[in-house]
Amino acid sequence: MEERQELEFGEIWKLKIPLKTAVFTWRLIRDRLPTKTNLRRRKIEVDDMLCPFCRNKEEGADHLFFNCSKTLPLWWESMSWVNLTTALPQNPRDHFLQHGTELAEGVKSKRWKCWWTALTWTIWQHRNKVVFQNATFHGSKLMDDALLLLWSWTRAMDKDFTLHFNQWSSNLKEGFCN
Numbered sequence: 001m002e003e004r005q006e007l008e009f010g011e012i013w014k015l016k017i018p019l020k021t022a023v024f025t026w027r028l029i030r031d032r033l034p035t036k037t038n039l040r041r042r043k044i045e046v047d048d049m050l051c052p053f054c055r056n057k058e059e060g061a062d063h064l065f066f067n068c069s070k071t072l073p074l075w076w077e078s079m080s081w082v083n084l085t086t087a088l089p090q091n092p093r094d095h096f097l098q099h100g101t102e103l104a105e106g107v108k109s110k111r112w113k114c115w116w117t118a119l120t121w122t123i124w125q126h127r128n129k130v131v132f133q134n135a136t137f138h139g140s141k142l143m144d145d146a147l148l149l150l151w152s153w154t155r156a157m158d159k160d161f162t163l164h165f166n167q168w169s170s171n172l173k174e175g176f177c178n
């Protein structure tokens with residue numbers, strides 16, 4: 001892997017996020033999460049290979065997080081907060097790098113990376129609920145959970161951040177650009 005990319009990934013450990021989330025992000029970027037595709041690769045028998053959200057494609061990380069008809073709109077929505085319209089890469093590594101480095105001017109790249117981890121983490125939690133507890137997919141609920149998570153991290157780790165959740169989430173453009 002290129003040196004520049006290694007540096008970018010090293011930044012995961014400097015983000016103001018809980019350690020378990022940083023570890024999760026690291027595993028996602030390296031494609032080491034126990035997705036159905038990865039389980040089968042490890043010779044573990046999986047009866048149902050389909051994505052639990054759309055039931056239409058195989059559940060690899062590329063699909064589940066970044067290319068599924070259920071999760072892709074969540075990225076589009078996030079991009080709309082900062083007026084981004086660029087095409088999104090499909091694999092976790094490129095997706096993360098794009099989120100980190102090729103942003104519109106004024107967008108705080110660290111906060112945006114934290115958002116990336118909050119959203120992917122929440123997608124994975126939702127996925128586990130659907131797979132193991134028979135829950136159904138709710139895009140807007142997922143988005144709310146991810147936003148609340150990002151807000152709570154920011155609140156816990158940045159002592160100058162005093163906005164209430166409702167204030168902050170009603171003006172996300174401001175939240176990511178200033």
Ligand SMILES: [Zn+2]
Nearest residue numbers: 051053054068
């Ligand atoms: Zn899907």
